[in-house]
Structures are given as C-alpha cells and as structure tokens.
Amino acid sequence: MSGEIALAVIGGTGVYRLAALQDVETHEVDTRFGAPSGPVRIGRLGERRVAFLARHGEGHSVPPHRINYRANLAALKQLGAARVLALNTVGGITERFGPRVLACPDQIIDYTWGRIPTICEEPGEEVLHVDFGDPYTPRLRGDVLAAAAAVGADVVDGGCYGATQGPRLETRAEIARMRRDGCDLVGMTGMPEAALARELGLDYACLAIVANWAAGCGDGLEITMPEVLANVEAASAALPELIGALAHG
Numbered sequence: 676m677s678g679e680i681a682l683a684v685i686g687g688t689g690v691y692r693l694a695a696l697q698d699v700e701t702h703e704v705d706t707r708f709g710a711p712s713g714p715v716r717i718g719r720l721g722e723r724r725v726a727f728l729a730r731h732g733e734g735h736s737v738p739p740h741r742i743n744y745r746a747n748l749a750a751l752k753q754l755g756a757a758r759v760l761a762l763n764t765v766g767g768i769t770e771r772f773g774p775r776v777l778a779c780p781d782q783i784i785d786y787t788w789g790r791i792p793t794i795c796e797e798p799g800e801e802v803l804h805v806d807f808g809d810p811y812t813p814r815l816r817g818d819v820l821a822a823a824a825a826v827g828a829d830v831v832d833g834g835c836y837g838a839t840q841g842p843r844l845e846t847r848a849e850i851a852r853m854r855r856d857g858c859d860l861v862g863m864t865g866m867p868e869a870a871l872a873r874e875l876g877l878d879y880a881c882l883a884i885v886a887n888w889a890a891g892c893g894d895g896l897e898i899t900m901p902e903v904l905a906n907v908e909a910a911s912a913a914l915p916e917l918i919g920a921l922a923h924g
C-alpha cells in the first residue's frame with residue numbers, strides 16, 4: 676500500500692504496537708541523527724496509512740534519557756509523516772487527572788536535563804529559536820479532541836505536562852513543587868520530543884494516558900509497574916477508534 680501517511684503515532688510505556696494496523700510494512704530507517712528506537716511500522720487503518728513507532732523500543736529497552744528523540748521524529752518525517760500523535764504514559768497530579776484518564780495537555784514545563792534539546796547544535800548549522808508558546812500544535816489538538824468526541828471517548832481538554840528525567844519516579848516533594856508550578860501531569864518523555872517536533876516542522880499533539888497518581892497524590896499509595904500497565908491497558912481501550920477517527924479527520 677502506498678500513499679501519504681495520514682498520521683504517525685509514537686507509543687509510550689505499555690503501548691508497543693497498534694494491533695488494528697492492517698497490511699503492515701516494516702521500515703528500518705537511518706537518519707542524520709542516528710537510528711530510531713526501533714522499526715517504524717506502517718499500515719492501514721481503514722482507508723488511511725498510519726505509521727507507528729514504539730518510543731522505548733518494542734521490548735521497552737530504551738530508558739527515557741537514552742531515547743534518540745531526534746532520530747525518532749526525523750525517521751517519521753523522512754517516511755513522509757507531517758502529523759504526530761504522541762502517546763505518553765503519565766502520572767496524575769491534580770484532581771481531574773486520576774488513573775485511566777486520557778488527556779490532551781496544552782502546556783509543558785521541562786524539568787529534564789542532559790538530553791539533546793535541538794536539531795541545530797552541529798557546527799555551522801543555523802540556530803533556530805522556534806516559537807513554543809503553544810508547545811502542542813493547536814490545530815492537531817483540536818483534531819484529537821474532535822476525534823475523541825466522534826467516537827465517544829472521554830479526553831480531558833488541556834493541562835500542563837511536567838517532563839521529568841526518570842527513570843525513577845519522583846519524590847513527594849518533587850511532585851508538590853510541580854503542583855505549585857502548575858503541572859497537572861508528570862511523565863518522562865514529553866521533552867525534548869515536543870520541541871524537536873516543532874523544530875522539524877511537524878504537527879505534534881500529546882494524548883496522555885494516566886497510569887497512576889503521582890507520588891503523594893490521590894490515594895497516596897506506592898506506585899507499582901503492574902498497576903501502571905493495567906491502567907494503561909484499560910485506558911487504551913478507546914485508542915484504536917480514536918486514532919482511526921483522527922487519521923480520517
């Protein structure tokens with residue numbers, strides 16, 4: 676199957692494939708930034724071509740600070756993608772963002788460090804100061820929310836994603852500070868991915884999947900990986916239809 680890619684999806688923790696993709700082709704892509712986290716799978720959802728890449732690798736072997744965010748996005752762009760839906764597994768900080776909630780945040784605060792934050796750090800390359808006031812592409816956010824409404828999926832409109840370094844989870848004091856800063860969600864992979872997408876000229880929006888209450892929030896219980904994965908699986912039930920509607924929208 677050929678033709679343009681209607682949508683590229685980057686899967687996060689717990690989302691390693693899109694089972695609904697038909698006639699899947701596998702692309703091992705090399706980029707000027709190196710190799711992406713794994714192969715890009717391109718297949719058909721209805722009448723549209725959709726690309727999928729597992730951010731941490733299909734076996735979840737690449738930790739957040741080691742992900743080659745630049746190569747991942749460049750690979751999707753090289754294959755012809757112009758719109759990227761980032762699925763990010765997150766913890767919920769504020770009341771509206773409890774476990775199993777889907778959210779489409781509209782702001783970011785970046786607490787990560789030591790990651791390559793730009794595509795233009797090579798000598799001689801022009802430095803870009805891209806506008807990032809709205810870190811997610813407003814039009815694509817609108818399309819995500821419209822797709823969710825069309826398939827009857829509840830998605831919270833807005834919220835601030837705080838990107839932390841990981842791979843450990845946060846202390847209660849760190850989350851309390853993030854709450855004071857205005858963060859609603861906490862995850863480890865939202866940055867620099869969003870900024871790199873903007874530099875690369877890709878439309879980019881995040882669909883955050885709340886896996887647990889962040890440290891000291893909600894029930895205040897210890898966070899365990901089985902709980903995280905079970906909540907991601909439950910919250911992901913709406914994803915195939917939502918992604919299908921987004922690809923066709």
Ligand code: HPA
Pocket residue numbers: 764765766767839844845861862863886887888889890898903
């Ligand atoms: N913190 C950071 N990242 C996460 C969390 C969390 O509580 N849950 C899932 N990803």
